[in-house]
Amino acid sequence: MRTFAILLRRDLAILLPGGARGAAFLPLIFFLLVAVLFPFAVGPEPSLLARTGGGVLWVAALLASILPLDRLVAADREAGVFDQLALRGISEEIAMTARLVAHWLSFGPLILIATLPASALLSLTGQTFWRLLASLLAGTPGLAAIGLITSALLASLRGGTALAGLLLAPIAVPLVIFGAGHLARDDISGALFAAAFSLVLCAIAPFAAAAAIRAARD
Amino acid sequence: MQARLSATDLACRKGDRLLFRQLDLDLGPGDMLHVRGPNGVGKTSLMRILAGLARPFAGSIERSGEVGMIDGRHALDPDRKLGDALRFWARLDGGADIGEPLRRLGIEALADIPVDYLSTGQKQRGVIARLLLRPRPVWLLDEAFAGLDAASQDLLADLVSEHCKAGGLCAFVSHQPVDLPARTLDLAEFGG
Numbered sequence: 001m002r003t004f005a006i007l008l009r010r011d012l013a014i015l016l017p018g019g020a021r022g023a024a025f026l027p028l029i030f031f032l033l034v035a036v037l038f039p040f041a042v043g044p045e046p047s048l049l050a051r052t053g054g055g056v057l058w059v060a061a062l063l064a065s066i067l068p069l070d071r072l073v074a075a076d077r078e079a080g081v082f083d084q085l086a087l088r089g090i091s092e093e094i095a096m097t098a099r100l101v102a103h104w105l106s107f108g109p110l111i112l113i114a115t116l117p118a119s120a121l122l123s124l125t126g127q128t129f130w131r132l133l134a135s136l137l138a139g140t141p142g143l144a145a146i147g148l149i150t151s152a153l154l155a156s157l158r159g160g161t162a163l164a165g166l167l168l169a170p171i172a173v174p175l176v177i178f179g180a181g182h183l184a185r186d187d188i189s190g191a192l193f194a195a196a197f198s199l200v201l202c203a204i205a206p207f208a209a210a211a212a213i214r215a216a217r218d
Numbered sequence: 219m220q221a222r223l224s225a226t227d228l229a230c231r232k233g234d235r236l237l238f239r240q241l242d243l244d245l246g247p248g249d250m251l252h253v254r255g256p257n258g259v260g261k262t263s264l265m266r267i268l269a270g271l272a273r274p275f276a277g278s279i280e281r282s283g284e285v286g287m288i289d290g291r292h293a294l295d296p297d298r299k300l301g302d303a304l305r306f307w308a309r310l311d312g313g314a315d316i317g318e319p320l321r322r323l324g325i326e327a328l329a330d331i332p333v334d335y336l337s338t339g340q341k342q343r344g345v346i347a348r349l350l351l352r353p354r355p356v357w358l359l360d361e362a363f364a365g366l367d368a369a370s371q372d373l374l375a376d377l378v379s380e381h382c383k384a385g386g387l388c389a390f391v392s393h394q395p396v397d398l399p400a401r402t403l404d405l406a407e408f409g410g
Contacts, residue, residue, distance in 0.1 A: 003310065006306065006309045006310055010295070010306045013298070013302075014295060014297070014298075078291070079291050079292065079293050079294070079295075079296075080289055080290075080291030080292070080293040081293045083269075083271055083287075083289070083291075083293070084287070084293045084307070085310075086270075086271060087269060087270075087271070087284075087285050087286070087287055088284075088310055088311070090310065217271060217272065
């Protein structure tokens with residue numbers, strides 16, 4: 001547990017806004033940019049925006065979560081960090097669990113906060129806003145988990161991180177369907193499905209990412 | 219714990235090429251081994267196999283004692299200060315104090331400088347400081363002398379010699395001659 005805390009502390013120092021790798025605001029800016037540009041593209045009619053805006057923001061959140069994947073795992077692999085951890089008997093699973101938490105914290109909360117101004121820009125109703133918030137809260141951990149897996153899988157490939165988006169999007173389709181589907185329904189089943197999917201992904205991700213790092217080692 | 223590192227009938231394959239085979243070695247407390255050989259003969263692969271980071275194609279390894287390894291990669295966060303980057307490893311090593319290793323390597327003054335701004339040799343000294351954070355019986359140094367100035371090379375040789383006098387063992391790869399009473403292993407003799 002102590003080891004986990006030390007690893008998490010380093011990951012947060014690197015990934016959070018103001019952290020060393022300093023790209024943490026990119027997903028937030030991207031997310032807001034979509035909310036600003038969308039009304040220009042489809043016209044300012046409030047009813048149209050209110051009907052489509054929630055889904056657009058869900059897709060924006062998905063694409064925004066791809067932005068930090070570039071150096072999420074590859075930098076540490078190249079620097080030999082995982083090898084030094086292994087020599088100290090620290091498994092890749094623990095390291096990847098800490099990375100998963102830090103990765104979500106680096107973009108998830110920011111996007112949830114940005115949902116408020118973004119909803120205002122797209123004239124979403126109060127009810128849609130709360131549903132959007134709930135479904136993003138349920139779905140973004142899943143996006144983080146998929147991101148971690150793809151990032152670890154592609155870490156050993158040169159320029160592989162550019163592929164991360166292509167690999168991530170299909171796996172994330174169920175999250176988008178249930179998460180955005182929740183916006184149009186009266187019950188909370190969509191958000192619950194998204195949450196369940198997120199939970200499964202978060203449970204698998206550390207093991208899958210760790211296996212990918214070990215497979216690339218030999 | 220007694221330091222011990224032995225290998226029996228070791229072979230290493232990269233792709234479809236056999237790098238070396240039928241390699242036996244046995245190192246005990248106080249032993250030093252200088253691994254040499256031309257580029258591409260499998261020195262780094264041997265070190266990674268000895269460290270347990272890679273699987274041998276054939277043969278077996280027996281090891282007792284924690285491994286401290288220096289390879290070509292510094293594993294220090296480039297954007298953080300050297301002191302912070304080392305403190306992360308010190309915490310993992312049971313809360314060791316980084317002051318003494320930094321002093322020993324003569325890099326206390328660099329603790330507040332981001333790793334990215336350091337020269338190759340300065341980074342390498344930081345890596346050696348990490349090795350000293352806690353006593354580890356088995357040292358595997360892959361090209362640890364490369365990039366160091368003459369004084370630092372002498373210092374590292376002193377550290378290795380102290381380490382072995384204290385009952386540790388050390389295997390190192392180096393292309394340049396090192397002034398240490400070490401056995402030599404020419405990996406080219408085991409070429410597949």
